[in-house]
Amino acid sequence: MANRNPRLDDVAAMAGVSAATVSRFLNNPAVVASATGVRIREAIEATGYVQNLAAGALATSRSRIIAALVPDIAQSIFNDTVEAMIEELASDGNSVMLALTGADNRGLTREINMALARRVDAIILTGIVSEPETRQRLRSAGITVVETWGMPEDPIDIAVGFSHRAVGEELARFLRARGYRRPHLVVPRSTRAERRATGFTTRWVHDGGPSPTRMEVNVPSHFGQGRLSFRALADLPEQPDVVVCGSDWIAQGLIVEANAAGVRVPDQLAVVGFGNLRMAGDMRPTITSVDVDGARIAREVLRALRARAAGEPFDTMIDVGFRVIARESA
Amino acid sequence: MANRNPRLDDVAAMAGVSAATVSRFLNNPAVVASATGVRIREAIEATGYVQNLAAGALATSRSRIIAALVPDIAQSIFNDTVEAMIEELASDGNSVMLALTGADNRGLTREINMALARRVDAIILTGIVSEPETRQRLRSAGITVVETWGMPEDPIDIAVGFSHRAVGEELARFLRARGYRRPHLVVPRSTRAERRATGFTTRWVHDGGPSPTRMEVNVPSHFGQGRLSFRALADLPEQPDVVVCGSDWIAQGLIVEANAAGVRVPDQLAVVGFGNLRMAGDMRPTITSVDVDGARIAREVLRALRARAAGEPFDTMIDVGFRVIARESA
DNA sequence: CTGAAAGCGCTTACAG
DNA sequence: CTGAAAGCGCTTACAG
Numbered sequence: 001m002a003n004r005n006p007r008l009d010d011v012a013a014m015a016g017v018s019a020a021t022v023s024r025f026l027n028n029p030a031v032v033a034s035a036t037g038v039r040i041r042e043a044i045e046a047t048g049y050v051q052n053l054a055a056g057a058l059a060t061s062r063s064r065i066i067a068a069l070v071p072d073i074a075q076s077i078f079n080d081t082v083e084a085m086i087e088e089l090a091s092d093g094n095s096v097m098l099a100l101t102g103a104d105n106r107g108l109t110r111e112i113n114m115a116l117a118r119r120v121d122a123i124i125l126t127g128i129v130s131e132p133e134t135r136q137r138l139r140s141a142g143i144t145v146v147e148t149w150g151m152p153e154d155p156i157d158i159a160v161g162f163s164h165r166a167v168g169e170e171l172a173r174f175l176r177a178r179g180y181r182r183p184h185l186v187v188p189r190s191t192r193a194e195r196r197a198t199g200f201t202t203r204w205v206h207d208g209g210p211s212p213t214r215m216e217v218n219v220p221s222h223f224g225q226g227r228l229s230f231r232a233l234a235d236l237p238e239q240p241d242v243v244v245c246g247s248d249w250i251a252q253g254l255i256v257e258a259n260a261a262g263v264r265v266p267d268q269l270a271v272v273g274f275g276n277l278r279m280a281g282d283m284r285p286t287i288t289s290v291d292v293d294g295a296r297i298a299r300e301v302l303r304a305l306r307a308r309a310a311g312e313p314f315d316t317m318i319d320v321g322f323r324v325i326a327r328e329s330a
Numbered sequence: 331m332a333n334r335n336p337r338l339d340d341v342a343a344m345a346g347v348s349a350a351t352v353s354r355f356l357n358n359p360a361v362v363a364s365a366t367g368v369r370i371r372e373a374i375e376a377t378g379y380v381q382n383l384a385a386g387a388l389a390t391s392r393s394r395i396i397a398a399l400v401p402d403i404a405q406s407i408f409n410d411t412v413e414a415m416i417e418e419l420a421s422d423g424n425s426v427m428l429a430l431t432g433a434d435n436r437g438l439t440r441e442i443n444m445a446l447a448r449r450v451d452a453i454i455l456t457g458i459v460s461e462p463e464t465r466q467r468l469r470s471a472g473i474t475v476v477e478t479w480g481m482p483e484d485p486i487d488i489a490v491g492f493s494h495r496a497v498g499e500e501l502a503r504f505l506r507a508r509g510y511r512r513p514h515l516v517v518p519r520s521t522r523a524e525r526r527a528t529g530f531t532t533r534w535v536h537d538g539g540p541s542p543t544r545m546e547v548n549v550p551s552h553f554g555q556g557r558l559s560f561r562a563l564a565d566l567p568e569q570p571d572v573v574v575c576g577s578d579w580i581a582q583g584l585i586v587e588a589n590a591a592g593v594r595v596p597d598q599l600a601v602v603g604f605g606n607l608r609m610a611g612d613m614r615p616t617i618t619s620v621d622v623d624g625a626r627i628a629r630e631v632l633r634a635l636r637a638r639a640a641g642e643p644f645d646t647m648i649d650v651g652f653r654v655i656a657r658e659s660a
Numbered sequence: 661c662t663g664a665a666a667g668c669g670c671t672t673a674c675a676g
Numbered sequence: 677c678t679g680a681a682a683g684c685g686c687t688t689a690c691a692g
Contacts, residue, residue, distance in 0.1 A: 005472075007685060018663045023687060033661055048470075053447045055685035058388050058668045065427075073403055074413045075608070083404045086430050090441075095448060097395070098428040100416050111420075117383045118425060140378075142335075224612030253612065259589065260614050278405070282554030282583065284590050337669060348679045353671060363677055385669035388684045 006047040015043035026051055057119075066305075067097045067115035068124045071105060075220055077247060077275045078126045078149065081294030085124065088302040094121070101127055103219050109134050116141055122305055124148060128191050129156065144308055146301050149292070150192060151319055158308075160300045160318045164192045167290055167322055168199025171272060174324050175242055176207055180270060184240035185214035186229045186250050188221045193246045196274070200244060213240065221246055226253020230261070241270060242330055248273035248280045251287050255329065270330035285328035296320050336377040345373035356381055387449075396635075397427045397445035398454045401435060405550055407577060407605045408456045408479065411624030415454065418632040424451070431457055433549045439464050446471055452635055454478060458521050459486065474638055476631050479622070480522060481649055488638075490630045490648045494522045497620055497652055498529025501602060504654050505572055506537055510600060514570035515544035516559045516580050518551045523576045526604070530574060543570065551576055556583020560591070571600060572660055578603035578610045581617050585659065600660035615658035626650050 012019045017036060025032045025040045032040070043049075057063040066089055070078050086096045097120060099111040105127040112134060115123050122144035129135050129147075138145050138156050145157040152159055175183060183204065187197045201212055213236055217225040229250060233239065245251040251273030255265050263269050265285055273280055276291035300318045307314035338349045345352065347366060355362045355370045362370070373379075387393040396419055400408050416426045427450060429441040435457040442464060445453050452474035459465050459477075468475050468486050475487040482489055505513060513534065517527045531542055543566055547555040559580060563569065575581040581603030585595050593599050595615055603610055606621035630648045637644035 005685095008687095009685085019686080020664080020688080021662055024662085027687080031661075036661080050443070050446050050471075052449055052685055054384060054393060054449045055388055055668090056687070058385055058670085059685080059687040061668065063384060072413060073416075074409050079404050079409075083402060083430065086403075086428060090429065090444075095427050095429070095444060097425050098416060099420065099425070100413065113380075114420075114425060116380050119382055119384045141380075222612070223609040227612060227614065249609075256586070256614050279553040279579075282552070282557060284557065284586050335669095338671095339669085349669090350671080350680080351678060354678085357671080361677075366677080382669055385684090386671070388686085389669080389671040391684065 005052075006049045007052075008049075010047050011040065011043045011049045014047060015039040061119075063119050063121055064094045065097055065118065065120045066094050066122045066124060067099060067111075067118070067120040068126075069099050069101050069108065069111050069115070070126045071101050071103050072220055073098070073100070075222060075249070077220075078294075080277075081126070081148065081292070081297050084295040084298035085301060088298045089305075092302060092306070105130075112138065116143065121309075122146060124301060128152070130191075144305060146304065148297055148301065151317070155317060158301075158304050158316045158318075160297050160304065160320060162292065162320055162322045163199075164195035165199035167274075168196040168201070169203040170322075170324055171196075171244060171290070172200045172203035172207065172209075174326075175244070175270075175272070175330065176204070176209065178270075178330070180242040180330075182210065182238060182240045182242070183212040184233065184236065184243045185212050186225070186243060186245045186254075187214055187216050188219045188246040188250075189216050190219045193219075196246070212244075217246065217250065221250050223249045223253040223256075226250040226255070227257040228253075230254045230257035230263075239269075242266075242272065243269065244272045246274055248275045248277045248287055248289055251289070251329070252279065252283055255283065255285070255287070266329050272330045276325055280325075281327070283329075288327045288330040289325050291323045291325050293320055293322075335382075336379045337382075338379075340377050341370065341373045341379045344377060345369040391449075393449050393451055394424045395427055395448065395450045396424050396452045396454060397429060397441075397448070397450040398456075399429050399431050399438065399441050399445070400456045401431050401433050402550055403428070403430070405552060405579070407550075408624075410607075411456070411478065411622075411627050414625040414628035415631060418628045419635075422632060422636070435460075442468065446473065451639075452476060454631060458482070460521075474635060476634065478627055478631065481647070485647060488631075488634050488646045488648075490627050490634065490650065492622065492650055492652045493529075494525035495529035497604075498526040498531070499533040500652075500654055501526075501574060501620070502530045502533035502537065502539075504656075505574070505600075505602070505660065506534070506539065508600075508660070510572040510660075512540065512568060512570045512572070513542040514563065514566065514573045515542050516555070516573060516575045516584075517544055517546050518549045518576040518580075519546050520549050523549075526576075542574075547576065547580065551580050553579045553583040553586075556580040556585070557587040558583075560584045560587035560593075569599075572596075572602065573599065574602045576604055578605045578607045578617055578619055581619070581659070582609065582613055585613065585615070585617070596659050602660045606655055610655075611657070613659075618657045618660040619655050621653045621655050623650055623652075 008019045012022045101107045124146045147159045150161045273287045273289040276289040280287040280289045342349045342352045431437040454476045477489045480491045603617045603619040606619040610617040610619045
């Protein structure tokens with residue numbers, strides 16, 4: 001272990017220039033005379049200097065750290081989006097602080113406070129901030145806040161997502177057009193899944209269908225719930241012809257259990273998922289699902305952050321939409 | 331948006347004390363007279379002061395930021411461990427910078443450099459640093475480095491994990507004891523999966539079995555590969571009686587495809603996974619797998635970091651072991 | 661193109 | 677128990 005990390009001063013002394021010049025070279029090489037640049041480069045090499053970004057952040061009041069707050073990562077529908085986001089942000093010189101808020105978002109306020117204390121450049125939320133007090137703090141903090149994966153009617157700052165209600169409505173239309181008559185909903189206990197269910201039910205009934213039956217499952221949803229959900233169907237007064245699942249995992253589990261029970265999907269029972277995980281396209285039968293373009297969300301978030309940093313105008317409400325992916329299961 | 335964030339000075343002025351006293355109150359309330367503490371608390375309240383941890387980090391040369399470097403998070407065997415790690419670390423006042431290094435760890439050096447520049451307190455690696463130059467830089471950086479999920483023979487600093495070779499050997503013993511005779515290996519193209527395969531093969535042959543057949547799949551491994559792997563079995567000169575999969579996802583896909591082909595698991599073909607995902611216990615049939623205690627790894631990492639911070643002695647090589655979980659599939 | 665100096669917002673050893 | 681002052685390692689407006 002070295003005695004002490006070399007500083008800008010050490011490089012400057014060795015290169016025979018001032019610290020200011022080394023700093024300029026690091027941040028904008030073109031502004032320094034090329035001969036000077038060569039000497040500085042050599043000095044950096046010789047000293048093994050590594051720029052201290054934390055000190056730079058303090059000096060510029062710009063940390064280039066973005067906080068991403070998600071409920072969990074073990075098995076999350078957001079993982080694709082978060083991964084794309086980290087990659088996009090990293091490609092632009094940012095680092096991402098990932099904070100876990102828990103399934104019920106219990107830790108949301110705590111993690112928001114931490115992010116604020118760290119003076120991150122922006123906070124990206126996947127969960128919904130329901131406490132009015134926290135929403136207010138966020139607004140008055142003068143920090144960039146991006147709400148993703150939803151389209152709040154009263155956004156805190158920037159929103160990049162889609163309407164969950166619209167997803168439900170679209171699925172209702174889709175299944176009705178395919179001739180299904182008795183849908184059953186498996187609904188995770190989350191605000192957004194609830195919105196999709198509401199959208200579905202409203203539309204379905206509006207179009208003259210009977211009110212769909214439903215059951216709820218805990219979040220995060222998983223494979224095992226799908227199996228249980230299939231078995232729970234037996235308790236229904238009338239059997240559904242299609243099950244609309246809150247996630248592809250639930251759909252997959254339901255299909256496996258149906259097969260094991262000798263029920264053929266989709267001939268005897270159709271199944272729809274949500275999230276369009278890679279597995280949905282690989283499953284047997286392949287799973288009809290709803291695709292959300294996580295990479296697109298990530299790009300739009302980065303674009304908004306850049307525009308704000310540059311002081312350029314940009315849309316603060318970006319609806320990236322969604323697509324129903326029709327496959328074999330429904 | 332406020333004009334400017336309040337600083338320690340603002341709080342101090344309002345409370346009628348010096349900035350130093352406010353700082354002490356924030357970091358160790360007990361050291362301040364209680365009457366003073368009350369005034370400071372009121373001033374903090376009134377100004378809406380939020381401690382700037384970034385400035386504090388610069389002053390103390392301790393960032394309380396830990397960098398976690400993982401190949402991906404979309405579908406990673408490390409997710410459980412990383413999640414547990416983030417929770418453990420957060421409970422101790424740290425924040426976690428999550429950096430993605432890519433499936434082949436192409437970005438490892440780049441992200442290590444970024445972490446070094448951010449002056450994180452520690453770097454937690456899940457991938458293997460193969461470049462000797464980077465290993466050397468890490469050693470001489472005087473930073474805490476934790477290698478997890480493996481037991482390197484020449485660790486950079488601290489290692490918390492288990493022997494992948496031992497996993498392979500144990501699986502060979504386990505399957506032999508169960509009477510299987512012709513194993514086939516589906517091996518992800520990663521150093522560790524390769525070590526497990528080597529351990530398995532060595533032990534299997536040593537115990538008098540025929541050399542196992544094998545095929546390779548790309549990382550990150552996924553469900554679809556399992557289906558393809560089952561079909562590829564048809565090309566084998568002799569059919570295996572058990573398939574040892576590099577992950578539970580592969581195992582699951584293989585089972586689904588086998589069922590679809592009318593091959594019963596485990597009667598006609600046994601299957602073993604790796605990782606003991608929650609889904610493994612929920613699948614039909616339930617999947618025999620290898621459990622790695624991610625939460626335990628997380629706890630040991632935190633314990634080591636704390637011991638080092640406190641200057642106390644601790645083990646730098648911690649083998650958390652693993653467990654073969656016998657279920658229905660093999 | 662470059663330097664001296666002030667400032668980013670804290671913490672802490674020293675002194676009282 | 678508390679304050680004045682130096683320091684953490686950068687950046688940048690100002691001046692030349």
